[in-house]
Amino acid sequence: MEIYGLGIVALCMFLGSFLGNALGKLLGISGNVGGVGMAMLFLVLLTNYYEGKGKAFSERTQKGILLLSSLYIPIIVAMAARQNVVAAFEGGVVAFAAGGVATVGSMFLVPLIAKLGSDEENKEEKNN
Amino acid sequence: MITEIITGLFTKYALVGAIGIVALIMIISYGLAGTIGQRRMGSAIAIVIALTLAYFAGKYTGKTHGMADIPIFAGMGLLGGSMLRDYAIISTAFGVKIDNLKKAGLPGTVSLLLGVTFSFVVGSIIAVLLGYNNPVDIATIGGGAVTFIVGPVTGSALGASSEVIALSIAAGVVKSVLTMIITPIIAPIIKLNNPTTAMVYGGLIGTTSGVAGGLAATNEKLIPYGAMTATFYTGLGSLLCPSIGFIIVRAIFG
Structure with missing residues (x-):
């Protein structure tokens, strides 16, 4: 049933957030450190484990999870609508600079890393 | 009435x-x-x-x-709010196959780790250069340079102000929009014309909407390859930025 899908994500969220909060406490930060990432990891491991055993989630269970993931962009839009944009706009240079430099810099790293890939492929071809 | x-x-x-x-x-x-x-x-x-x-x-x-x-x-x-946002973000990990992770292989993995690290470091340095000196603010803006999700996830995990979270979202949106615009222009220069390069590109840039939009304008056949690595990017950023990333930032500026 659809609710099972929603429940599975909820379970992963609570497990991940529990660990994230525990990690936060250990580090002396009040907060959820990496909990969302760990929850995503749990969901990946859980679904792959069941699929590996040939017991993939039923179509209706999957629908529950897919409903949530289809709401992701709309939720982000709502999130953007409740931010303190006035304050951000006043210090906006940092947003343009950080976003811009990170993008352009990353683009120019592409050929460097891609070379790593082709070297690897060449090696494999030689070995074959 | x-x-x-x-x-x-x-x-x-x-x-x-x-x-x-x-x-x-x-x-x-x-x-x-x-x-x-x-x-x-x-x-x-x-x-x-x-x-x-x-x-x-x-x-x-x-x-x-x-x-x-x-x-x-x-x-x-x-x-x-953060409750529904985190709930929905987690659900997007559904459908990720461990096999696909393996298929992306060495260049995919390296590009993901380097991509998240590079954007986080660049964003953090710019935050420092422009006068932010609180480690929470620096890490949040650094997270925003990763993607417009990683910024707020990092910021709310660390208790950043709404102003800084809004800045981090704006940084991520700049990245996403800029990626869509400059990808077709820059594609010949960085040899973005084969699946391997597309996977590396997805892993380095990582903003899923930007990567998909940019590749759509470049060569539609490359979209699944770029998107495959890009889908891991936000998750990896959400994992690394508020944890290891923040600890390093705090060690330097704390």
Whole structure:
């Protein structure tokens, strides 16, 4: 049933957030450190484990999870609508600079890393 | 009397009202994106519209929570709050196959780790250069340079102010929009014309909407390869930035 899908994500969220909060406490930060990432990891491991055993989630269970993931962009839009944009706009240079430099810099790293890939492929071809 | 009833409805059914408003923003954004022949920019346009609305709402109310401070739009606070946001983000990991992770192989893995690290470091350095000296603020803006999700996830995990979180979202949106625009221009220079390069590109840039939009404008056949690595990027960023990333930032600037 659809609710099972929603429940599975909820379970992963609570497990991940529990660990994230525990990690936060250990580090002396009040907060959820990496909990969302760990929850995503749990969901990946859980679904792959069941699929590996040939017991993939039923179509209706999957629908529950897919409903949530289809709401992701709309939720982000709502999130953007409740931010303190006035304050951000006043210090906006940092947003343009950080976003811009990170993008352009990353683009120019592409050929460097891609070379790593082709070297690897060449090696494999030689070995074959 | 009519306005009274409408106001009453929006206050009473706050969350449903917010869903309706977001649906309206989305339909307008995708319509706009469609007319300029870039349907994949729809989500970026919607975010820009939402940020614009939040700006005017903030000017109007003089408060810090954008549209959510206007009583009839209070549902935006719930729909866009961290509870539903994290819940929805986690669900996007569904469908990720461990086999695909392995297929992306060495260049994919290296590009993901390097991509997240590079953007986080660049964003953090720029935050420091422009006068931010609180480790929480630096890490949040660094996270925003990763993607517009990683910024707020990092910021709310570390307790950053809404102002800094808004900045981090804006940095991520700049990245997403810029990626869509410059990818087709820069593609020949960086030899973005084969699956391996596309996977590396997805892993380095990582903003899923930007990567998909940019590749769509470059060569549609490359989209799944770029998107495959890009889908891991936000998750990896959400894992690394508020944890190891923040610890390093705090060690340097704390």
